[in-house]
Amino acid sequence: MDAIRVTKVENVLCSKGGKTGLGTLHLTAHHLIFHYQDGEKEMWVPYPLISLVTRLPQTLQGQCPITVRCRTFEMFSLVFAQESVAIDVFESVKELTVITSVQQLYAFFYTPNPPFPTSTGWSLYSPREEFGRMGVGVRTKAWRxxxxxxxxxFCPTYPARLVVPTKISDTTLQYAGKYRSKARIPTLTYLHWANFGTITRSSQPMVGLTQSRSVQDEKLVEATFQSHWAPDARAVSGPIYGATSTNLIVDARPTTNAMANTAKGAGSENMDHYKDARKAYLGIDHIHVMRDSLGRVVEALREADAVAVGGDPPGEAILDRGALRRSGWLRHISAIMEGTVLIVRNVHVNSSHVLIHCSDGWDRTSQLSALAQLCLDPFYRTMRGFMVLVEKDWVSFGHKFLDRCGHLSSEKFFVAPAENAAAGGSAEAAQAFFASVQKRFASQADIKETSPVFHQFLESVRQVQRQFPERFEFNERFLRQLHYHLYACQFGTFLFNTERERRVGDGGPPPCERTVSVWDFFNSPDEREKNLNPDYDPSLDDPTSRLSKADMGVLFPNPRDVRFWYQLYSRTDEEMNGRVITSQARGVEMLGPIEGVDEDPTIITSSAASTPPSPAGTPVALPSSPQPSGSSASLISQPPPQVTASSGLSSSLPELSQMTLNDTSANSGSSSEFSLRTPSGPQRTPSPAPGRGPSSPRRPPDWAGGVKSIWGKLSSNASTAFSAVQGAYDGVARDLSKSLAASTDDGESGVNAGELKSRDQLSSAWGEDSSSATSRAQPSYTVSSSNPWETMRERPTIPSLFLDNPWNTARAPLPSHAPLLNEIPFAGTSSLPHDPTVSYPKPIAPVRSSTLGRPRDVISPAPVIQLSSGSHSPSGATQVKNSQPTSVSDRPSENVDPLGVGFM
Incomplete structure (x- = not known):
């Protein structure tokens, strides 16, 4: 109590969640309490829950604000009338939060009132009972x-009771312990109920630069991978059910990290010495990367809170979803789930064994092991089973809760302006404040052990729960409450690093006898009722079910279907994940919200590997897979049509099955909500820009493959002209697609071979020399960039396949309502300038079979009706003449448009 300078402050303004209220602040030994005068519910904040406290300089109105951010991603500010009071509150909270011993935490002083109905939380997990339920000593004698x-x-960070192969003696274990980091030898954590597949866990081997090996460790791993044989039946020639050769040693680290540890005397297994096994690196980053990733998420939330000032509700805050994506948080969760699916498949489908380790085997190893068991065993998806799982794989196996959660806090999380800055004026005070903030972030590297490892596990469980909502007895609130008590330090379950620290008292009763278990709180009737999932259906986990959708109770989550757990961050789903498209396109797999082209890993990978960099503002066509027979253009990337301010609905693009945004439109604010994939390769569909209303629902036509047009919000006037040019090109494009469908000698598809030819190549193939192809008179019109709202710019003189797009709306379009060519208003009766490059085709005759043997870029053109640029009738109507070239040599070298769609 000596640390409390002031216990009560009246007339304090508290702003939280966009609401501001007047009340009284109370500081107790373990809580910060704010009592509202208007009768609103009191706010209780345990001191360990505080992650950052900032005392701002005095404002011009004489107010002294203090901002508090919590580990539950909530933020509130307290405004005091006097600076001396604000300083006393700030220093008191710092002294009560930054402590030197775990014995000072609230858990050692908390007594439930009234007492909980049960007090068996510390004995909830019994190793003998739990491993007996799995079948150790009952279904199999291979483990002891x-x-x-x-x-x-033997190992201070391991539990007291270990399960090891029966034919491995304790002496062998003693020698094997010297070869594993921290003596964390491979030991059993899960025996599968459907077969004899197992999950064992350990730490990294001490290989070092000398490539050391341990025969005892190799024998221990070999016995683990052969545990599906009974000890007395080892000499049997035929294998027993479950014997396969797909045993895995899973190294959760990236390969470079594992190799780097070799220089420190550790490393990864040399697979030449481990029989009947393979090794897989999962590429999950270490604790420092995870801490920085979550820090970037918190920074994006903080910036959104800074925008929502002046009483705006949180829903009106502008949350940068691009910053959330760039944080990499969902990518890390996806990597954990991919490793989980690998383990689940190897144990359940392949009936094999998996050994998991990372560096020391208490962070990433616990994540993978616990999440895999959650998918394999329906028992762990019940409320009691999940408690047992956390106790077994996290609490007893030595996850460092005290270090990773930072329960003792640090003075670096308390930021205040310099004491002598007020005398130097507001400018000096502001400078000193920002310097202190920079100093805090620069010295944050000293806090090396904190990392949201268990928090990340809870988010991964939430991803599985969201994908299988009927397979969990507990609901989302249960996980959120567990995250709260992870940092609140009200109970003793998550206060220590090892089982030894909880079970052994140093000169007094052990902490397990002095504190209350968090499971007693969750097992109380009131709390249990709130955490039950009403949609839970245990019949779906029946392993004997033979229904069409039966899965024997084993879940295979989709690692790509990951979303931010918005309830945990006190946000809305639309804020953090974007809008959800409820009607899924036909034949397309919905993988989750993707903000833009630059953020889709599949498109980034393919485009980076095969697409050279393009000049700024130039649309980039991403590579695509060959299309099935009958489809037309494989991939189109083009600038949108120029539109006026009066925007409406537009028609969809015919004859297109794939579409992607170009770089300029992606950077200018266009976003795609979902990454779409079809059997032909990765594809995308765009979504409305943020802040706009959704377009009117319409059923996609059969030719569109279920993908909506990108121009769903453009002007109806522009769509009329746009569809008119498409109609003129429709017949030639279909004929060209069929003609180019045959395979070439180099193996290219007809679509790619035809569309990726340069203008000069096409000109030379049609019998024109390069000089005549490049000496054509360029029309004086302009083309729009990829941004439909960008000012018109002059057309470049360099030929470009992307800019010279036959669908470019900058060319003079043919109105869809003009029935006859002689009624086209482009002659003297029209005020529009005449464009000599526009031609309109007649109905196309069937392609002769003789053209199928030619190269793809040399085909017989369709008959066209060409508009003469130099001859006009006395009445002012345009003179029309028929042109039918019969061969390449008969074509004129000037002003010829073989496709009838304008010059390329």
């Missing part, structure tokens, strides 16, 4: 319990 670590002398 060992008391080698009963006094925690």
């Amino acid at each position: 319990f060992t008391d080698l670590n009963k006094d925690y002398t």
Whole structure:
């Protein structure tokens, strides 16, 4: 109590969630309490829940604000009338939050009132009972319990009871312990109920630069991978059910990290010495990368809160979803889920064994092991089973809760302006404040052990729960409450690093006898009722079910279907994940919200590998897979049509099955909500820009493959002209697509071979020399850029396949309502300038079979009706003449348009 300078402050303004209220602030030994005068519910904040406190300089109105951010991603500010009071509150909160011993935490002083109905939380998990439920000693005799670590002398970070192969003696284990980091040897954590597949866990081997090996460790791993044989049946020639050769050693680290640890004397297994096994690197980053990734998420939330000032509700805050994507948080969760699916498939489908480790085997190893068991065993998806899972794979196996959660906090999380800055004026005070902020972030690297590892596990569980909502007995609130009590330090479950620290008292009763278990709180009737999932259906987990959708109770989550857990961050789903498209396109797999082309990993990978960099503002056509027979253009990337301010609906693009945004439109604010894939390769569909209303629903036509047009919001006037040019090109494009469908000698598809030819190549193939192809008179019109709202710019003189697009709306379009060519208003009766490059085709005759043997870029053109630029009738009507070239040599070298769509 000596640390509390002031216990009560009246007339304090508190702003939280866009609401501001007047009330009284109370500071107790373990909580910050704010009591509202208007009768609103009191706000209780445990001090360990505070992650950052900032005391701002005095404002011009004489107010002294203090901003508090919590580990539950909530933020509130307290405004005091006097600076001395604000300083006293700031220093008191700092002294009460930054402590030197875990014994000072609230859990050692908390007594439930009234007491909880049950007090069996510390004995909820019994190793003998849980492993007996799996079948150790019952279904199989290949595993045994060992008391080698009963006094925690063999491995201080391991539990007292370990399950090891029966034919491995304790002496062999003693030698094997010297080869594993921290003596964390491979030991059993899960025996699959459907077969004898197992999950074992350990730490990294001490290989080093000398490539050391341990025969005892190799024998221990070999016995683990052969545990599906009974010990007394080892000499049997034929394998027993479950014997396969797909045993895995899963190294959760990236390959470079594992190799870097070799220089420190550790490393990864040399697979030449481990029989009947393969090794897989999962590429999950270490704790420092995860801490920085979550920090970027928090920074994006903080910036959104800074925008929502002046009483705006949180829903009106502008949350930068691009910043959330760039944080990499969902990418890390996806990597964990991919590793989980690999483990689940190898254990359940392949009936094999998996050994998991990372560096020391208490962070990424716990994540993968627990999440895989959650998918394999329906028991762990019940409320009691999940408690047992956390106790077994996190609490007893030595996850460092005290270090990773930072329960003791640090003075670096308390930022205040310099004390002597007020005398130097507001400018000096502001400078000193920002310097202190920079100093805090620069020295944050000293806090090396904190990382949201268990938080990341809870988010991964939430992803599985969201994908399988009927397979969990507990709801989303249960996970959120668990995250709260992870940092609140009200209970003793998550206060220590090892089982030894909880079970062994240093000169007094052990902490397990002095604190209350968090499971007693969750098992209380009131709390349990709130955490039950009403949609839970245990019949779906029946392993004997033979229904069409039966899965034996084993879940295979989709690693690509990951979304931000918006409830945890006190946001809305639309704020953090974007709008959800409820009607899924036909034949397209919905993988989750993607903000733009630059953020889709599949498109980034393919485009980076095969697409050279393009000049700024030039649309980039991403590569695509060959289309099935009958489809037309494989991939189109083009600038949108120029539109006026009066925007309406536009028609969809005919004859298109794939579409992608170009770089300029992606950077200018266009966003795609979902990444779409079809069997032919990665594809995308755009979505309305943020802040706009949705376009009117319409059923996509059969030729569109279920993908809506990107121009869903453009002007109806522009769509009329746009569809008119498409109609003129429709017949030639279909004929050209069919003619180019045959395979070429180099293996290219007809679509790619035809569309990726340059203008000069096409000209030379049609019998024109390069000089005549490049000496054509360029029309004086302009083309629009990829941004439909960008000012018109002059057309470049360099030929470009992307800019010279036959669908470019900058050319003079043919109105769809003009029935006859002689009624086209482009002659003297029209005020519009005549464009000599526009031609309109007649109905196209069937392609002769003789053209199929030619190269793809040399085909017989369709008959065209060409508008003469130099001859006009006395009445002012345009003179029309028929042109039918019969061969390449008969074509004129000037002013010829073989496709009838304008010069390329």
